[in-house]
Amino acid sequence: MDDVHVQLLEGRAHVTTLNLRWMEGGPRTISIRNRLHGAHGAHGAAELRWKTRSCQSQLARPCPRSAHARCSSRAGCGLDSGLMSCAVSVAHRVSVTTSRLKRAVWRPCWAGGAMMSGKSLLLKVILLGDGGVGKSSLMNRYVTDRFDSQSFHTIGVEFLNRDLEVDGRLVTLQIWDTAGQERFKSLRTPFYRGADCCLLTFAVNDLQSFQNLGCWKKEFMYYSDVKDPERFPFVVLGNKTDVARREVGRDEARAWCEESGCCPYFETSAKDDTNVTAAFEAAVREVLAAEDQVHHALLSSTIDLHGNRRSSRASCC
Numbered sequence: 001m002d003d004v005h006v007q008l009l010e011g012r013a014h015v016t017t018l019n020l021r022w023m024e025g026g027p028r029t030i031s032i033r034n035r036l037h038g039a040h041g042a043h044g045a046a047e048l049r050w051k052t053r054s055c056q057s058q059l060a061r062p063c064p065r066s067a068h069a070r071c072s073s074r075a076g077c078g079l080d081s082g083l084m085s086c087a088v089s090v091a092h093r094v095s096v097t098t099s100r101l102k103r104a105v106w107r108p109c110w111a112g113g114a115m116m117s118g119k120s121l122l123l124k125v126i127l128l129g130d131g132g133v134g135k136s137s138l139m140n141r142y143v144t145d146r147f148d149s150q151s152f153h154t155i156g157v158e159f160l161n162r163d164l165e166v167d168g169r170l171v172t173l174q175i176w177d178t179a180g181q182e183r184f185k186s187l188r189t190p191f192y193r194g195a196d197c198c199l200l201t202f203a204v205n206d207l208q209s210f211q212n213l214g215c216w217k218k219e220f221m222y223y224s225d226v227k228d229p230e231r232f233p234f235v236v237l238g239n240k241t242d243v244a245r246r247e248v249g250r251d252e253a254r255a256w257c258e259e260s261g262c263c264p265y266f267e268t269s270a271k272d273d274t275n276v277t278a279a280f281e282a283a284v285r286e287v288l289a290a291e292d293q294v295h296h297a298l299l300s301s302t303i304d305l306h307g308n309r310r311s312s313r314a315s316c317c
């Protein structure tokens, strides 16, 4: 057993101190990285790094607004469970800080209906799907406009932000990329809560990944604890359309989307940047539309002090 002291710093003040314990598992390194991207590129970065043997942490430009946990070895998968839970525990703290920031700084009052001008609305969207379908690649293409043909498997979760304007509304889109491999299930599910939209992703050249969409939806509904499951917005992405050999047809995918609640379907390629922007913008539109519905429902059930109830119902008893 090895005791490690890790601090997340804000300026010179300590905002979080973690005492971590794990079994020694070899000379592997985990990074928890903070990156903040806007429409004009990265404008904030911080990195926390430590090793199992030296246990030295290093933090630069701390700004705990995004979490990133990934094995830095090329194999990217041989972590012992102690190290993994350590990564998750730090990522958790960062995510708690993030959700506090979200509530305190950005979240507008939907019931009030008005957005404060000059402030953007923070929306959390989460990418789910089998390992290797291209979730990280889609996120990276959208936020950094880069594609890596040799990307690592994600361990747990990571997220990136991007600012955008949709139909005149300023939005900070917080995209959470999750690990698709089954063995990382316990690392990703704690991050489903608070999502505003879920992007169910499969690869058009991988039939199994398409057949698993239903399981991903179920897993999301189970762990996210959404208040109104009927209205929760999903978007389905069929990625890797640049690959010649398809196993899932466009019509087949569309039929699945209709059966499972008419969610929008986009065929994308992170590699050649097909439809990636359109898909993320559609996710934002879905969230805004769902929130508008709630807003209208609230307005229509407002009690009129003159004695009339503004309601869609023609009569009441």
Ligand SMILES: Nc1nc2c(ncn2[C@@H]2O[C@H](COP(=O)(O)OP(=O)(O)OP(=O)(O)O)[C@@H](O)[C@H]2O)c(=O)[nH]1
Binding pocket: 129, 130, 131, 132, 133, 134, 135, 136, 137, 138, 148, 149, 150, 151, 152, 153, 154, 155, 178, 179, 180, 181, 239, 240, 241, 242, 243, 268, 269, 270, 271, 272
């Ligand atoms: N041809 C092609 N390859 C892609 C595309 N998107 C991703 N890939 C490749 O597919 C592999 C897996 O991509 P990732 O983005 O790591 O997949 P993932 O869904 O994040 O995988 P996990 O992290 O294991 O859940 C990588 O080699 C990518 O380069 C695409 O649109 N077209």
